[in-house]
Amino acid sequence: MDGRDQIRVVLVRPLYGGNIGSVCRGMMNFGFSRLVLVAPREGWDQDEARKYALGTVSILEQRTEAATLDEAVADCVAVTGTTARRGLYRSQAAAPRDWAPEFLARADLGPAALVFGPEDKGLTTDELARCTHQVMIPTSEAYPSMNLSHAVNLLLYELSTAAGGFDLPGEPSPEATVELRERMFAAWEETLRDIGFFGDDKARHMMLGLRRILTRGRLTENDVKILMGIARQAQWAGRREPGSI
Amino acid sequence: MDGRDQIRVVLVRPLYGGNIGSVCRGMMNFGFSRLVLVAPREGWDQDEARKYALGTVSILEQRTEAATLDEAVADCVAVTGTTARRGLYRSQAAAPRDWAPEFLARADLGPAALVFGPEDKGLTTDELARCTHQVMIPTSEAYPSMNLSHAVNLLLYELSTAAGGFDLPGEPSPEATVELRERMFAAWEETLRDIGFFGDDKARHMMLGLRRILTRGRLTENDVKILMGIARQAQWAGRREPGSI
CATH class of the missing domain: 3.40.1280.10 (SPOUT methyltransferase, trefoil knot domain)
Known part of the structure; x- marks a missing residue:
């Protein structure tokens, strides 16, 4: 003590x-x-x-x-x-x-x-x-x-x-690295093109907006996995045969 | 605000x-x-x-x-x-x-x-x-x-x-400078010799002890004035004719 x-x-x-x-x-x-x-x-x-x-x-x-x-x-x-x-x-x-x-x-x-x-x-x-x-x-x-x-x-x-206080639980997942973030942005860009959210003309501008939103605060590995999962699922849903879900 | x-x-x-x-x-x-x-x-x-x-x-x-x-x-x-x-x-x-x-x-x-x-x-x-x-x-x-x-x-x-909180009153007297402290220590040394607290043999050792005690914390100009006043008064009291107070 x-x-x-x-x-x-x-x-x-x-x-x-x-x-x-x-x-x-x-x-x-x-x-x-x-x-x-x-x-x-x-x-x-x-x-x-x-x-x-x-x-x-x-x-x-x-x-x-x-x-x-x-x-x-x-x-x-x-x-x-x-x-x-x-x-x-x-x-x-x-x-x-x-x-x-x-x-x-x-x-x-x-x-x-x-x-x-x-x-x-x-x-x-x-x-x-x-x-x-x-x-x-x-x-x-x-x-x-x-x-x-x-x-x-x-x-x-x-x-x-x-005195050093008592420990707070702390964020259980480590902060995401640049490499992991970049893979996530690449997945989102691919998906957003696939589902027709943007074409070449708007892609750069919209991706900058998305980057700004998602890098404003902390982002853990777990957060990135969730965001990557959404992108992949949207891509899959966009490519499926109509009425097949 | x-x-x-x-x-x-x-x-x-x-x-x-x-x-x-x-x-x-x-x-x-x-x-x-x-x-x-x-x-x-x-x-x-x-x-x-x-x-x-x-x-x-x-x-x-x-x-x-x-x-x-x-x-x-x-x-x-x-x-x-x-x-x-x-x-x-x-x-x-x-x-x-x-x-x-x-x-x-x-x-x-x-x-x-x-x-x-x-x-x-x-x-x-x-x-x-x-x-x-x-x-x-x-x-x-x-x-x-x-x-x-x-x-x-x-x-x-x-x-x-x-947000910057509210102001505390703060120490009204500025911190004493080295020059002021040294004048005080000189006054104390003179007094302590005069009243027979130490002679040449012990002076250095005892003054180091006193310095240690009085420089351990903050010391304002007002504090130094009080300490200097005590030294001067003790010197005066030690030099007076017996029974003259």
Whole structure:
């Protein structure tokens, strides 16, 4: 595994169970499992948290709780604070994409924490001052305030991507070579003459149009086989005796 | 403005008002405003949607509704379908970071849609086949299923970032030059000799240590002024008559 193992998500004075549950879900999506709640609101809705956590209740159940932020991060070698507000002591906040590789590298050296403030007010200036890193998600100035679990989710996505992410399935067929493409265009030209779509006068112009359409994007070997198959079949259908299909 | 103006968020058969409201919030955070609901579940909770939309109820109120996906995207020049599942017809799905600049460029040519399926099942294979682009957020195979509003939020963040995003406040003080740093180190060396922290024997070694500590990260002109001020003040305090402060 990578630095993700060392990273805990710390929610400071969270208010709503639904957000806490949604945070668990985002953590599981991106391969994180350590949740710490610092002084959550008295009587926060644990049933709602379970409902929103869906299949990730294990993260909720294995959380730890701490009375203060200092206690929650005492053993950490790096602590990132999050802020949505602009201000004098928040000016060194990095954008998520610049921050993620640096923070991940730090987490290789020891435990690290990613800290979020309460839904309504965020972290205090004193709390931010205790952090070794600050990150700010660039949102619209007209509406900068993000939902807590959206913010957590987005930063964990950035860390996961910086860590190499998870593999996407990928295109199973290799990209077609020029040689293969040329065989396909030759088959189409022959067919389009055979079925009377064009004669010598229009052939060059129309084939350029067809080339332009079919080389605009990626084209795999499988794609070429399908296109070649259509050309051959049309040629066959055009040559058959009338009524013989 | 940029391609964001042309992009609508289309939710197909959404189930939960809370998710619909959270989607509005994410849209506003990243500068999007056009929401389309396709056949939302009968009796979906509009009060809950308003609650989760918080200050972005205007997006909810100005939404349009359509009976089918085809109707919702009929006038679009590009349509991105989202999928969490791996499978035969989903193998060409791109990662969000690769997809965003391409889709944004298409949205410059005309209306474009970003389409999400229902919370429980996602888009059908037929619905995905109607899309010009497919995108898949790379999540853990152990738990690939994302919350709907998390998924919307993350892709809008990628589009916003690809579009140039919003400006972060930035470090207000310029990075310190070598000349300024050297003046600071000279001041510290003088002070540390004056106050008896080191003599000639240890000076070189300790100054190398101090240089290492203070050049490890960025250092702005303001930072250097603070450090230089400390050195000067310590020197002054060390030279004063005993008891004279």
